[in-house]
Amino acid sequence: MLKSPRISFSAAKDSYHQHDQVQRKVDENLKNMAFRHLEQYQNIQHILELGCGDGVASIDIAKRLMPLTYDAVDIADALIDRAREIAVDSSSISRCNFNFIQGDFNQSLFWQALPQKQYDVIYSNMALQWSYCLQKLFKYIDQVLAVNNIFAFSIPLDGTFKELEKVVRINKFTTHHEMQSLFQLFGWQCLSVDKQSIQLGFVNRMAQLKHLKSTGVNSFLGDGKEEKNGKGRKSKKPEMKSLWRYLHDDNEQMTTLSYEIGLYVITKG
Secondary structure (H helix, E strand, O other): OOEOHHHHHHHOOOOHHHHOHHHHHHHHHHHHHHHHHHOOOOOOOEEEEEOOOOOHHHHHHHHHHOOOEEEEEEOOHHHHHHHHHHHHHOHHHOOOEEEEEEOOOOOHHHHHHOOOOOEEEEEEEOOHHHOOOHHHHHHHHHHHEEEEEEEEEEEEOOOOOHHHOOOOOOOOOOOHHHHHHHHHHHOEEEEEEEEEEEEEEEOOHHHHHHHHHHOOOOEOOOOOOOOEOOOOOEOOHHHHHHHHHHHHOOOOOOEEEEEEEEEEEEEEO
């Protein structure tokens, strides 16, 4: 079940937009938060988006802010291909020079290969949780964000997928307190903050797990504690048994999946 983010999100290219209701709801709220602060900016030239997915949200932001350039990155090749197709078909953003990039924003090589410019806006909706080290990622972001400009992002917080934490390995989610400590470390000022609790209902556990697969979030970053077999390779048997038992004991009962989301708009002083 658990795969690398690149494989999972590419595999979900055809189902993602039919099942990403949480991401779209959070995206709408995050954009509204960011736009309230961006109203005072007269000339937004360069935007960077981390985790652009299929580019639907990117087009919406570009229509609203009309920047000169819009650099959008996603780790999934298939989603980047879809985003390029959508951008070509959108005639209302001809002024904006879109640059869709397949890449891993966890890697220093990605940041070195970015166009050499300072960004007026950096935007990311529910993608930064795929970072192996938020502090290192924020350092990269700080280096390319122009002074007094906007970094708006949303991220699942601790408590997300609490229904599954005893069934399969889930990624470690940061806390709101840890996030605020990182802002202080970089000297960032938090302009707006919001926290959303979203709970989805499913007819049974199989439907719950299909939702994760359909949105590409059946990925695991690893925590260094995976069990290994006698040959030194990672063993999936204990986890598969736990997952099988979880599904077998379903009894076709309603089940839920919880999201705890933090939304932040910060500025670099």
